[in-house]
Amino acid sequence: MLEEEFDFIMEVLESELRPYRDSHHVYRKLPEKGRAHEDILTEMNELAIRERTKWHSGYVSGAVYNGDDSHIDFLNEVYSINSQANPLHPDIWPSAIKYEAEIVAMTASLFGGGDDGVSSVCGTVSSGGTESIMLAMRAYRDWARTEKGIAEPQIVAPASAHAAFEKAAQCFDMELVQVGLDSDWRVDVEAMNNAISDRTAVIVGSAPSFPHGMIDPIEELSDLALERGIGLHVDSCLGGFILPFARRLGRRVPPADFSLPGVTSLSADTHKFGYAAKGSSVILYRDALLRRYQMYTTTNWMGGLYYSPTFAGSRPGALSAECWAAMLAFGEDGYLKATKSILDTADQIKEGISHINGIRILGDPLWVISFTSDEMDIYAVADAMTRRGWSLNGLQNPPAVHICITLRHTIEGVAERFVNDLAESAEEVSNSPGTMGVMTPIYGMAGAVDTRGEVHELLLRYADIQFKT
Ligand SMILES: Cc1ncc(COP(=O)(O)O)c(C=O)c1O
Numbered sequence: 001m002l003e004e005e006f007d008f009i010m011e012v013l014e015s016e017l018r019p020y021r022d023s024h025h026v027y028r029k030l031p032e033k034g035r036a037h038e039d040i041l042t043e044m045n046e047l048a049i050r051e052r053t054k055w056h057s058g059y060v061s062g063a064v065y066n067g068d069d070s071h072i073d074f075l076n077e078v079y080s081i082n083s084q085a086n087p088l089h090p091d092i093w094p095s096a097i098k099y100e101a102e103i104v105a106m107t108a109s110l111f112g113g114g115d116d117g118v119s120s121v122c123g124t125v126s127s128g129g130t131e132s133i134m135l136a137m138r139a140y141r142d143w144a145r146t147e148k149g150i151a152e153p154q155i156v157a158p159a160s161a162h163a164a165f166e167k168a169a170q171c172f173d174m175e176l177v178q179v180g181l182d183s184d185w186r187v188d189v190e191a192m193n194n195a196i197s198d199r200t201a202v203i204v205g206s207a208p209s210f211p212h213g214m215i216d217p218i219e220e221l222s223d224l225a226l227e228r229g230i231g232l233h234v235d236s237c238l239g240g241f242i243l244p245f246a247r248r249l250g251r252r253v254p255p256a257d258f259s260l261p262g263v264t265s266l267s268a269d270t271h272k273f274g275y276a277a278k279g280s281s282v283i284l285y286r287d288a289l290l291r292r293y294q295m296y297t298t299t300n301w302m303g304g305l306y307y308s309p310t311f312a313g314s315r316p317g318a319l320s321a322e323c324w325a326a327m328l329a330f331g332e333d334g335y336l337k338a339t340k341s342i343l344d345t346a347d348q349i350k351e352g353i354s355h356i357n358g359i360r361i362l363g364d365p366l367w368v369i370s371f372t373s374d375e376m377d378i379y380a381v382a383d384a385m386t387r388r389g390w391s392l393n394g395l396q397n398p399p400a401v402h403i404c405i406t407l408r409h410t411i412e413g414v415a416e417r418f419v420n421d422l423a424e425s426a427e428e429v430s431n432s433p434g435t436m437g438v439m440t441p442i443y444g445m446a447g448a449v450d451t452r453g454e455v456h457e458l459l460l461r462y463a464d465i466q467f468k469t
Contacts, residue, residue: 078325110268
């Protein structure tokens with residue numbers, strides 16, 4: 001039974017990859033003779049055009065945060081000017097170093113870091129949210145070992161915190177202690193207090209969390225961190241370039257930055273609502289001591305003295321150039337305008353969902369809207385949305401689905417289309433009682449302790465098929 005279910009799910013997942021493999025030559029070795037540029041570009045354009053409609057016309061949750069043609073053209077031009085740059089060589093590309101230092105300073109200024117050159121808030125750029133989080137967690141591990149004598153440091157994080165924290169714990173041999181949420185889908189502060197031990201290096205709060213888009217009570221976590229003498233990382237990867245502007249627009253946004261004395265680090269993704277190209281994020285620290293624990297240095301390598309701030313050695317300086325250019329092109333007024341239209345669209349969608357029978361929103365989110373149902377299988381509703389062209393995110397514990405609103409959804413007619421399609425999908429499922437989503441049994445197994453191992457295996461098989469030619 002299990003094998004059959006696995007095979008079925010694999011078949012569904014593989015079917016998404018097959019069209020590309022069936023219609024285009026599959027390279028299993030280098031072509032004997034190099035192909036003409038023109039020819040390669042034609043093939044790539046064919047592949048990209050097929051995928052474009054879906055994200056460009058706003059059918060996708062998150063993923064493409066800007067996607068405007070003129071913005072993309074601008075970033076592409078910036079890339080082409082800087083395509084050879086590598087910040088590993090500051091002597092050859094000092095411009096890449098300038099861009100990165102200014103990205104960090106501009107980002108810090110959004111989070112109570114101050115733009116006066118006096119504040120101690122500092123940081124580095126990284127390749128994305130996961131890398132920013134992993135860099136910070138490794139820094140806390142080594143800080144805790146060195147400064148506090150904790151041999152086996154712990155991370156205490158909300159159950160809703162991003163998977164990157166678990167990845168960091170696995171990679172850096174740390175223990176991750178997960179804490180439950182309150183009825184508002186924010187971390188339970190009392191439970192977090194109880195979970196902290198003398199091995200805790202850092203506690204985590206999300207602003208907001210990926211699953212439910214809710215902002216953890218960072219102010220209370222800050223008090224807790226100060227009281228216990230430990231670090232507090234605010235994961236604002238998703239919200240970093242929305243919340244500061246939402247606040248200025250008069251939205252009720254609780255403090256979640258360095259203005260709170262217990263906040264010791266914060267991650268904010270420029271490649272999400274900063275509208276930079278993919279491969280860009282910022283990790284900030286309250287002071288340079290913690291940042292030092294992020295750096296890798298070696299003095300005895302035959303290749304010479306070596307230092308790198310992130311996990312990669314050579315890095316694409318062009319991505320930092322693009323990020324810098326995106327931030328300058330938007331400026332405060334651009335981010336304010338973009339944030340306003342995203343929040344207004346989210347309001348319209350939340351209002352629409354509130355009138356759909358059988359569907360309810362979890363918590364009171366700003367623009368990452370998760371919803372579930374007490375009457376029907378929400379994964380079956382998600383499948384019905386997939387048949388209507390949507391690509392939403394499935395959540396679990398409890399079963400739910402979310403849409404993260406981006407600038408693609410602010411286009412005329414997209415919000416209405418989402419609400420209409422969701423209403424139709426919910427009606428379709430509720431008219432066929434017992435309908436189950438394709439992923440329902442798998443999520444069920446993932447939630448049960450004795451079948452979790454099988455679901456790990458399923459994910460590994462999924463990874464294997466992605467690299468099959
Ligand atoms: C809250 C949060 N943290 C971290 C990440 C990880 O970011 P990335 O996918 O860029 O590694 C995400 C991604 O959606 C996120 O929403």
